[in-house]
Amino acid sequence: MDYTKQLTGFLDNCLTGTNFSNLGERYKGKVRDCYVQEEHSSALLRTCGTQRILVTTDRQSAFDQVLGLIPCKGQALNQLAVWWFDKTKDIVDNHLKDVPDPNVMVCKNVKTFPIEMVIRGYMTGSTSTSVWTVYNNGDREYCGNVLPEGMKKNEPFAEPIITPTTKDEEHDEKISPKEIVEQGLATQEQWDELERITRALFARGQEIAGKGGLILVDTKYEFGIDGEGGIVLIDEIHTPDSSRFWVADTYEKRFLAGEEPENFDKEFLRLWYRGKCDPYKDPLPKMPDEFRVQVAQRYIDAYEKLTRKEFEFPKIDEDIIKRIEGNLEGYVV
Ligand SMILES: Nc1ncnc2c1ncn2[C@@H]1O[C@H](COP(=O)(O)OP(=O)(O)OP(=O)(O)O)[C@@H](O)[C@H]1O
Ligand SMILES: [Mg+2]
Structure with a gap:
């Protein structure tokens, strides 16, 4: 409307x-x-x-x-x-x-866990730390993920990748799961659980976005620990501030033509x-x-x-x- x-x-x-x-x-x-x-x-x-x-x-x-x-x-x-x-x-x-x-x-x-759980379904982005910028500069390692050769901008990953960042007052920095555990930002057990939950939330988000004609491209979650030690999802979820959304209908045609997808987010x-x-x-x-x-x-x-x-x-x-x-x-x- x-x-x-x-x-x-x-x-x-x-x-x-x-x-x-x-x-x-x-x-x-x-x-x-x-x-x-x-x-x-x-x-x-x-x-x-x-x-x-x-x-x-x-x-x-x-x-x-x-x-x-x-x-x-x-x-x-x-x-x-x-x-x-x-x-x-x-x-x-x-x-x-x-x-x-x-x-x-x-x-x-x-x-709160002092990290943001970023998960990405597609090779994209335009900021200096985004996966496409890094990949396009020749790097094949990104937050502990090994990226395959030959990927094009806006192409889907075979499986979504998790690319955490620190949560900083000024500017969030990339970090790997290994560093998160080594620096004590989460225990290995907590990390495993955060990863499992992040994947499940993203899959649900993609499924529901699809019904509305949108592709949930990537997003970030924040989590905390409650009084009983349980993991709690906090802040916001799957909003245009925390996520990228593309129009599903036109995605493929535009991708094949080398055009940018139509988006519904901060891009x-x-x-x-x-x-x-x-x-x-x-x-x-x-x-x-x-x-x-x-x-x-x-x-x-x-x-x-x-x-x-x-x-x-x-x-x-x-x-x-x-x-x-x-x-x-x-x-x-
Ligand atoms: N349940 C919660 N318990 C503790 N802290 C929370 C909870 N939910 C949200 N927060 C925190 O409250 C703040 C929400 O404010 P806001 O989203 O404006 O912050 P911001 O991160 O500075 O802005 P931006 O989202 O633009 O980076 C964040 O710091 C978030 O981590
Ligand atoms: Mg915020």
């Missing part, structure tokens, strides 16, 4: 951020505002740890920085992640406990910036309004294609921060 008109109406009503003082300790990620507080529930007779309220804002990040605001993006991301958590909960426990607002998840707060945005500057070196240009609407449209398209549900816009003049505040009244500490 074409939402250009609605989205234009939201250009000046984006969720920049929140600064609630009564929800616990505040941490600001690039995209999410987090509030960490004691876990409290009337059904619990004892405190079981902490919980994390994740408010997904409309901030757009890429190239390790925040670039601007995309109308309704926070809601689309949050609701898509919530939807996927439900579709994968039989594979692994996840952190989600409650969705009190379209932009908010209340989650179990857990000790659109990355390519726009690359056409204008060197994004890791130069100051980044401001996104024009028309472009912000196009990016928003893609986030909502991805939501609708994957969930096969219609995106429900907020009321046009709604004060989003006030709405969130009202919906979080039950979580004030």
Whole structure:
């Protein structure tokens, strides 16, 4: 569905951020505002740890920085992640406990593994650390994976490869499973389990994306450990921020013609910036309004294609921060 008109109406009503003082300790990620507080529930007779309220804002990040605001993006991301958590909960426990607002998840707060589990089904990418860039430069080893000769850009791997990175404040670095265990970031047993879960989640993601006419090309997962030592999927899952999606219908024809696939992810945005500057070196240009609407449209398209549900816009003049505040009244500490 074409939402250009609605989205234009939201250009000046984006969720920049929140600064609630009564929800616990505040941490600001690039995209999410987090509030960490004691876990409290009337059904619990004892405190079981902490919980994390994740408010997904409309901030757009890429190239390790925040670039601007995309109308309704926070809601689309949050609701898509919530939807996927439900579709994968039989594979692994996840952190989600409650969705009190379209932009908010209340989650179990857990000790995180300081790594990102990246899994890739295709030889692609454009950043300096992406598998295609590295392969095209002649390297045949990537995060412990040996890559076969003769692969073309955007070709599928015989089997998805896992290419973990460290989780760093500044810039995530590639790391191999061997180094992860040697550096004590996970035990061998935990790594084996993380790998098994990552593969199962990715297979589920590919299967479901296929039903919506999309290819889940690659993605990243974050995991933590709960009080009992169990592995928990956290953060977000299979959103256009954490994943690449291509249009399935046109993929093969375009691949054979040597053309780039049609995408529904952040690559659109990355390519726009690359056409204008060197994004890791130069100051980044401001996104024009028309472009912000196009990016928003893609986030909502991805939501609708994957969930096969219609995106429900907020009321046009709604004060989003006030709405969130009202919906979080039950979580004030
Ligand atoms: N259940 C959880 N327990 C502990 N930490 C969590 C949990 N879920 C998410 N997090 C952390 O909360 C933060 C979410 O914020 P956000 O996604 O904006 O961070 P970011 O990683 O800085 O941004 P980007 O995604 O652009 O790299 C991340 O650091 C994520 O690891
Ligand atoms: Mg994140």
